Amino acid sequence: MSETLPITEARAKFGSLVRRASNARERITITDHGQPAAVLINPQELADLEDALALAQYRARQSAGTATAVSQADVRARLGLERG
Missing domain, CATH: 3.40.1620.10 (YefM-like domain)
Structure with a gap:
């Protein structure tokens, strides 16, 4: 709603x-x-959206051959999605 x-x-x-x-x-x-x-x-909805964005951006880089294996926290930090 x-x-x-x-x-x-x-x-x-x-x-x-x-x-x-x-x-x-x-x-x-x-x-x-x-x-x-x-x-x-809702804060959890924001976190869910940020996680989905981070994953989509990682998969796009992976498809382009530019992604390397990193932790979720590292991906979030690189994308500027650190949780405060």
Whole structure:
């Protein structure tokens, strides 16, 4: 499920929006002057997306013959996807 809200409305509902993103794994898009400006998502969903990106980029390099065997942590660090 997804919802889009202008920044002024999101500001007034921020706490409940964060809880919805966290607990219901909802994506909440916040707009500024009608244009998407930010998206609230569950932290685990972000980690899953980063892992999928890292794997896809590694497989692309592997297909091109430029990939070498490295740990997942090293791949994430090289791609700038370190978890804080």
